[in-house]
Amino acid sequence: xxxxxxxxxxxxxxxxxxxxxRVDAADAARFREPGRSAAAGVAVVLRAAPEGSRIDLLTxxxxxxxxxxxxxxxxxxAGRVRLRAPAASTALVVVWEGPGGGYRLDGPSRxxxxxxxxxVVARAARxxxxxxxxxxxxxxxxxxxxxxxxxxxxxxxGGEWQCIGVxxxxxxxxxxxxxxxxxGTAVVRADASAEAALRPVAFGALLRVEPSEYGxxxxxxxxxxxxxxAPKDFVTRADTRWLVxxxxxxxxxxxxxxxxxxxxxxxxxxxxxxxxFAILPDDVRCVEPITLSLPRVAMLRGLVxxxxxxxxxxxLVLVRSGDPGDAGAVLGDAETDAKGEFEISGVEPxxxxxxxxxxxxxxxxxxxxxxxxxxxxxxxxxxxxxxxLSSAGVPLAGAALRILPTEKTWTAxxxxxxxxxxxxxxxxxxxxxxxxxxxxDYLVEAxxxxxxxxxxAVRRSNLSPRLTDLGDLRLPQPIExxxxxxxxxxxxxxxxxxxxxxxxxxxxxxxxxDPEGSGSVRLPEGGAWTAWASCxxxxxxxxxxxxxxxxxxxxxxxxxxxxxxxxNGTED
Numbered sequence: 001x002x003x004x005x006x007x008x009x010x011x012x013x014x015x016x017x018x019x020x021x022r023v024d025a026a027d028a029a030r031f032r033e034p035g036r037s038a039a040a041g042v043a044v045v046l047r048a049a050p051e052g053s054r055i056d057l058l059t060x061x062x063x064x065x066x067x068x069x070x071x072x073x074x075x076x077x078a079g080r081v082r083l084r085a086p087a088a089s090t091a092l093v094v095v096w097e098g099p100g101g102g103y104r105l106d107g108p109s110r111x112x113x114x115x116x117x118x119x120v121v122a123r124a125a126r127x128x129x130x131x132x133x134x135x136x137x138x139x140x141x142x143x144x145x146x147x148x149x150x151x152x153x154x155x156x157x158g159g160e161w162q163c164i165g166v167x168x169x170x171x172x173x174x175x176x177x178x179x180x181x182x183x184g185t186a187v188v189r190a191d192a193s194a195e196a197a198l199r200p201v202a203f204g205a206l207l208r209v210e211p212s213e214y215g216x217x218x219x220x221x222x223x224x225x226x227x228x229x230a231p232k233d234f235v236t237r238a239d240t241r242w243l244v245x246x247x248x249x250x251x252x253x254x255x256x257x258x259x260x261x262x263x264x265x266x267x268x269x270x271x272x273x274x275x276x277f278a279i280l281p282d283d284v285r286c287v288e289p290i291t292l293s294l295p296r297v298a299m300l301r302g303l304v305x306x307x308x309x310x311x312x313x314x315x316l317v318l319v320r321s322g323d324p325g326d327a328g329a330v331l332g333d334a335e336t337d338a339k340g341e342f343e344i345s346g347v348e349p350x351x352x353x354x355x356x357x358x359x360x361x362x363x364x365x366x367x368x369x370x371x372x373x374x375x376x377x378x379x380x381x382x383x384x385x386x387x388x389l390s391s392a393g394v395p396l397a398g399a400a401l402r403i404l405p406t407e408k409t410w411t412a413x414x415x416x417x418x419x420x421x422x423x424x425x426x427x428x429x430x431x432x433x434x435x436x437x438x439x440x441d442y443l444v445e446a447x448x449x450x451x452x453x454x455x456x457a458v459r460r461s462n463l464s465p466r467l468t469d470l471g472d473l474r475l476p477q478p479i480e481x482x483x484x485x486x487x488x489x490x491x492x493x494x495x496x497x498x499x500x501x502x503x504x505x506x507x508x509x510x511x512x513x514d515p516e517g518s519g520s521v522r523l524p525e526g527g528a529w530t531a532w533a534s535c536x537x538x539x540x541x542x543x544x545x546x547x548x549x550x551x552x553x554x555x556x557x558x559x560x561x562x563x564x565x566x567x568n569g570t571e572d
Contacts, residue, residue, distance in 0.1 A: 018103065018127045019068065019164055041071070041084040044112055046093065048076050048120040053096060055120070057083045060090035060108065067155065068092060080117075087113040092153075095122045102126060105165050108151070129162035130196040134176050134184035141198075143188075144173040144206045144287040145247040161198060172247045173255075175204060177286035185255055204255035205279060206247075208289035209267055211296055221269040221294075223252045226276070228264075236266075251289065265292070273297050273348045298370035300344045304336045304356045307380035311340025315358040315378070319344055320417065322351045322367065328415055355417065359401070359424035362435035382460040383435040386470035388426045388446045391477050395430025399475070402434075402445045403458075404503045409440035436460035443502060444470060452476035453524045455502060479523040479550055482557040485542060488517045488535035493560070497550065498527025521558075526551030531560065 048055060053076050058068040071091075074081035085091050093106035104122035141154035141161045154163035154174075163174065169190050175198075176184040182204030186196035209221040223246070227239035241258040254263065261281070268274035272294035283290055304315040319332040331352060334342040347370070354374055357363040361378035368374050388399040401424040405413070413419045424434040426446070436442050439460050447453045454473040483493050493511045513519040513533075523529065529547045533540050541563040547553065 019162075041086045041089075042112060043082055043084045043115050045080050045082050045115075045117040046120045047080055047117065048095060049079055051076055051079065053098070055081050055083065055096070056094040057085055058092045058094065059085050059111070060092070085111045087111060093120060093122065095120060102168070105153075108153070123165075124168045125165045126168050126194060127162060127164045128166050128174065128188050128194045128196065129160065130174075130186060130198060132156060132159060132161055132176060132184065132198045134178075134198055134200045136178060136183070139179065140177050140286065142175050142177060142287045143170065144175055144185075144253055145170075145249070145251045172251075173204075173206075173245070173253050173287070174198065175287045180285050181281065182255070182284065182286060200257075201255045202257055202259045203263065203281065203284075204253070204287075205263070205284045206287045206289045207252045207254065207265065207267070208291045209250045209252065209269060210291060210293055211272065212293035221246070221250060221252060221267060223254070224266045225254055225256075226264045226266055267292050267294060269294055271296060273346070295348050297346045298349055300347050300352075300354065300368050300370060300374070302342055302354065302368075302374035302376060304340050304342065304358070304376045304378065306358075306361050306378055309377065311338075312336060312358050312361065312378065313338050313340060315340070315342075315356050317342045317344065317376075318355045318357075318417065319347055319368070320353040320355055320365075322353055328353065328417060330417060357420075357422055357437060358435075359403075359422040360433045360435060362422075363418070363437045380435065381466050382464040382468075383433055383466065384444055384458055384468050384470050385431065385433045386444075387430045387472050388432060388454075389430060389472050389474045390451065391475060393474065395426075396448060396451075396475065397426060397428045397430060399426040399430070399432070399446050399448050399451075401425060401432050403436055404443045404445060404505065406441045406443060406457075406502075409442065413440075444473075445503070446473045446475060447524055448475065450478070450522075451524070452478045476525075479526060479554050481521050481553045481555060483511065483513075483519055483521050483560065484557060485513060485517045485533050485535070485560045485562065487562055488513055488533050488540070489515045491517070491533055491535040493519060493521065493531065493533050495521065495523065495529045495531050495547075497523075497529030497547075498525060499530065501525070501527050523550050533560065533562070535562070 046055065055074055055076065057072040059071045060067055061069050071085050072083045074083055089111045090108050091111040092108050095104040097103060103125060105125045106120050106122040141156050141163065143152045143163060151165055152163040153165035171189045174186045174188055174196060175182045182201060184198040184200045185204055186198045188196055223244050224238045225242035225244060226236050242254055242256045245253045247253055263279045264276060265279055266274065266276045275294055277292055279290060300319065304312045304317065306312050313336055315336040317334045318330050320328045321331055332344045332347055334344045336342045352368050353365055354368045354376060355363060355365040356376040356378065358378055361380040364376045364378050366374055366376055388396045390396050402421050404421045405419040410419055418438045422434060422437055424432055426432040434444060441459050443455045444458055445453060445455045452475055454475050456470055456473060485491065485493060491513045493513060496508045497506050499506060511519045511521050527550060529550050531542060531545055531547060533542050542560040
C-alpha cells in the first residue's frame, strides 16, 4: 500500500507539472482523495502494458481556462484497465512510464457511446513550455514541422504557452500566430531544455522542398533568402537579416526581424535544378508548409566531330533553352575532352538545344535528348585559311586568331549567341584555319603577346567556297613608349582601348611601374585609349586620362600627373 501511494503521489505530481494550466487544482485534489466514488460514464477496457503502470483519462470541455478535465484513472492489471468517460466526449489517454520516464499519449479521440474494448495506441510525447514575449494575444500556438497526425496539443493562457503532445525527438520551431501570420517563434531542440520564450518576428514561414515529379524528397536542400539587388549589382548575395534553419525531411524554416514585403528564396538540392521563388506575406498561413517544387536535373552526354567524323578536342558546347520564351538562353556549357566527348550535368528536364563550336570547323546545333548521347558533326564550310607572319616576314607559331562579327552583323543578329567570336591558333609553320559561325560580315584578327594586331575583313554567305585563302597576315610592330607617373612608385599603369575601334571590343592592359614611377608600355594597335593608375593599392585618376592617338606616341615618354597635378603632357 505504501508503494502504491508513492506511485499515485508521483503520478499526481507529474500530472500537475507536465500539464500545468491544462488540468486545474480541483481535479488534482480529487484525483488524490482516497475512497473516491467511481467515475460515471461509458466503461471502456483498454489493453495496455506494462503491468502496474498508471493510466489517466482526460476529457475536453468548453470551460475557459483549464480545457482538459481529469476524468478517471486506473492501474494496469492483467494487461488491462477499465476507464469511464461521458459518451462521445473528446478523450485523451495518458500512459505514464514511471517516475522520470515521461509519458505517452493516445488521442485525442472520440469516446465510444457503448462499452467496448480496444488496444492503447500511444505515441511518446513530452511537454515544452515557456513565456510569450509577443505583444498582443496570439490566436494559436503551433509547431513547425510536426508530421501529419501528430497534434502537439498546444495552447496558451496569454502570458505562457505549453504543448503537451510534442514528439520526444522533435527539433524545430514553436510559432505564435496572429491573424494567420507568424508573430513570434521559439527554438525547440530534442537535446535541450523544454523551456523556451516566444520572441517576436516580423516574418516567418515553413518551406517544404519536394521534386516536381514522382520521386524522393530532395536530400539536404540548400536555401538562401536573397537580399534585394542594388543598382548595377550583378552578384546576388544572401540577406543576413534572415535566419534559415533546415528541419529535416525537406522542411526549412525562415524568419526575420526586419519588415520585408517579400522574401526572394533560392532553393537547390543535389540532383535537382536551383530555383528562385518570391514569397509574399499573403502566402503564409501560420506554419502551414509552402511547397517549393524542384525539377530533377538531367545529364547530357555527347560527341563532337569534324566534317569527316573525327573527334574534336576543346570544342565548346553550350546548352540552350528549348523554350521559345527564353530566346535560347544559355543554361550551361562544357568543353570536349581528347576523345571529343562531353558531359553537362544540372540540366532541367525537357528538350534543350546543344550548340557546339570549334574555331577551325564552325558550329552546329541539335536538340538534346537526356536518354541518349548526342552527336554534333561540325560543318567545316566557309572556313578561312592563311599564314601569320612577323613584321620581318617570319612565320609565327602560336599566334592567337579570332573571328569577330562586325558591329553591323552583331547588332542585326536576332540570336547573338550564334555570332559569338570563335578562336584558333597558328601552327608551327604559321598557318591557320578559322571558320565563321554563321553568315555575315566578320573580321579575322591575329596577334601575339609581343606584336601588334592584324585584321582582315571577310564575309560568309551561302555562296562562300568551302575554303578561302586570305594569304599572309603580317603582324605590325607594337606601339612602344615610356610612361612616367610621379608619386606612383611600384604601381601599375592601366590602358584600355582602342575606343570605337574596328571590333568595338576594347582590350585592357596593365604595365608595372618601377620605384621611380616609370615603365615601358607596349600597345597592340593605335587609336584612342583611356588611362588610369593603381598607386599603393588605390585606384587613382591621372592626366591625361585620354590618349586620342596612341600611334603618335611611339618612341616618346608620356608623363602622367596624378589628379590635381599640373605636370602632365608628353615630351620627346
